[in-house]
Amino acid sequence: MNCPKCSNELEIFSRSGKEIYVCPFCLSGLVPDESSIKILKHFCNEEIMSHLISTLLDDSLFDNTKTMLSAEENLACPKCKSYMQHYDFNKKIRFYVNKCINCGSIWLNQMQMPLLSVAFVENTPEDLNFKKTINNLYEILAKRKAKKIRSLDEIIAPFAAMTGLLPAIPVGDNVLTKTKPIATRSIIIACAIIFVLQIAFKEILTSFGLYADKVAHGEWYRLITYAFLHGGIFHLLGNMFFLRIFGRTVEDELGWKRYLSLFALGTVVSGIFVVATITKKDIPCVGASGAISAIIGAYLILFPKSKLKFDVYQPLAILLPIPIRKIATVQISSMYYILLWIIMNIFFGMLQSGTKAVGIAYWGHIGGFIAGIIFIEVYKNLKQG
Numbered sequence: 435m436n437c438p439k440c441s442n443e444l445e446i447f448s449r450s451g452k453e454i455y456v457c458p459f460c461l462s463g464l465v466p467d468e469s470s471i472k473i474l475k476h477f478c479n480e481e482i483m484s485h486l487i488s489t490l491l492d493d494s495l496f497d498n499t500k501t502m503l504s505a506e507e508n509l510a511c512p513k514c515k516s517y518m519q520h521y522d523f524n525k526k527i528r529f530y531v532n533k534c535i536n537c538g539s540i541w542l543n544q545m546q547m548p549l550l551s552v553a554f555v556e557n558t559p560e561d562l563n564f565k566k567t568i569n570n571l572y573e574i575l576a577k578r579k580a581k582k583i584r585s586l587d588e589i590i591a592p593f594a595a596m597t598g599l600l601p602a603i604p605v606g607d608n609v610l611t612k613t614k615p616i617a618t619r620s621i622i623i624a625c626a627i628i629f630v631l632q633i634a635f636k637e638i639l640t641s642f643g644l645y646a647d648k649v650a651h652g653e654w655y656r657l658i659t660y661a662f663l664h665g666g667i668f669h670l671l672g673n674m675f676f677l678r679i680f681g682r683t684v685e686d687e688l689g690w691k692r693y694l695s696l697f698a699l700g701t702v703v704s705g706i707f708v709v710a711t712i713t714k715k716d717i718p719c720v721g722a723s724g725a726i727s728a729i730i731g732a733y734l735i736l737f738p739k740s741k742l743k744f745d746v747y748q749p750l751a752i753l754l755p756i757p758i759r760k761i762a763t764v765q766i767s768s769m770y771y772i773l774l775w776i777i778m779n780i781f782f783g784m785l786q787s788g789t790k791a792v793g794i795a796y797w798g799h800i801g802g803f804i805a806g807i808i809f810i811e812v813y814k815n816l817k818q819g
Contacts, residue, residue, distance in 0.1 A: 435512040437462060438541070444512060449473040455512070461544040464512055468540070474551035475564050480571060482548050487572050488579075513539050603672075604679055604742035608765065615682035617690040621697065622674050625722060628662045629670050639663060643718030646709040657705040658698065663720035673722045679742075680726070680733045687736050688813070696809050700728020700802040707801030711787065719795050724802035731806025734772045735814075741765035776803055 435444045437457035444455040444464065452470045454477065456463040461482060465471060509518045511534035518541060521533030532541040542550065552568060632638050644660035645653075664670040685693040704724020712719065733740075743765050776799075783796030 435464070438509045438512050438518075439543075447473070447477050449476045456547075461547060463542050463547055465540045465542060467538060471550055474547055475561065478548045478551040483551075483568055483571055484575060485544075485548070487568075487575050509541060511537060511539055511541075513537055603675055604766075604771065605745050606679060606743045607683060607737070607768065608741045608743065609683045609686075609737055611682060611686035613686050615678075615685045617693050617697075618677060618681035618685050621681070621722070622677060625662055625664065625670060625674060629664050629667075632663060639718060639720065643720050644705050644708060645718050646712050646715040649705075649709050650715070657702045657709075660705060660718070660720050661701040661722045661725050664722075665720055669721060673726060676726050677722065677729070680729050683737060683740075684729050684732050688732075692813065696728055696732055696806060697725045699809055700725040700731075700805050703805035704728070704795070704798040704802035708795045708798040711783075711797040712795075719798065721795075724795065724798040727799040727802030728806030728809065730772055730775070731803040732810045733806075734769065735807055735810040738769050740768045742768050742771050776800070779803075 435455055436442065437444055437460060439462055440457060440460045442457055442459045445458055447454050447456050447463075450473060452466075452473050454463050454465050454470055454473060456477060463477075465474075509532050510516070511518050514534060514537045516534050516536035518532040518534050520530050521540065531546060533539070534541075552565070628638070642656065642659035643663055644656045649656050664673065681693075684696070688696065701722070701724055704727060705719070708719045708724070779796045779799045782794070783800060786796055
């Protein structure tokens with residue numbers, strides 16, 4: 435078999451009863467199936483990993499994204515000569531490779547090979563030792579290039595997050611707290627109880643939801659009450675998950691009284707933004723996401739150097755009706771994550787503006803976020819004074 439890129443003969447690399455075909459010149463490779471990805475860590479030696487790490491250290495994330503995440507054009511399968519089409523790994527995570535329409539073999543370019551070797555390590559002694567070796571290599575190269583030393587997880591994680599290897603929701607952060615998040619837990623309990631009441635009494639939504647036309651007629655209390663209502667169980671769970679992650683840390687810093695003031699301010703300002711931007715004035719807006727956005731804005735100012743933790747799960751199990759197995763936990767700078775989140779809200783908010791679409795209140799998120807930043811800036815000035 436010959437390399438479809440540089441026409442050189444492919445060599446067989448085997449380990450643990452599986453084998454891949456690699457080009458010794460361009461370091462691309464043919465993987466017979468997804469299960470063979472696991473042996474990439476045995477193939478990707480120090481020289482190959484050094485090239486990957488040097489590229490990550492030298493260039494920006496977006497300079498490398500296309501090479502790492504994109505598939506090649508017009509490639510023929512070196513194994514059976516059939517056409518290879520773009521393949522979204524697991525049809526979910528937007529990591530595009532080339533896959534043969536006949537034999538199912540997967541072609542990986544020279545950047546995808548080492549990236550996947552790190553992204554798919556498991557919690558076995560052998561894999562953890564491999565990861566430790568790569569971390570040591572990264573630290574050596576970073577010092578040599580006079581770059582700030584971070585964990586290899588943090589270097590790899592943005593690529594994994596962009597391709598979907600990581601879930602969109604963090605599971606925690608690395609900030610140590612000193613107090614119990616009483617206010618955060620109380621809000622979560624209140625929202626859960628009210629959601630049950632919503633199911634039992636349908637009129638709660640119409641009585642306390644945020645209707646722009648009713649607020650305009652003086653029912654200002656709706657600018658607070660709507661935050662404790664939710665449109666469904668997943669809406670509730672998603673909001674409460676974010677509140678738990680960011681709320682406990684912010685509450686520990688502010689204390690429960692100022693924290694509740696922040697929550698209330700975010701709720702009101704978010705509601706005002708919704709009332710000002712929504713087209714359909716007779717459609718209710720519900721949910722605590724505006725207040726949570728204020729907490730996220732506060733978190734960004736208070737803890738710009740913190741790290742958010744993400745669990746990486748076995749990708750091939752995501753769509754299967756079996757328990758998903760965690761294979762690693764990585765950390766990403768909270769600043770990267772939050773800025774990407776607010777940019778996304780601004781982008782979709784602009785797309786939504788002027789339309790009659792009713793869905794996520796993006797401008798409410800933006801309003802709450804701004805309110806949270808202003809609140810913390812005032813708090814910091816008063817604290818210093």
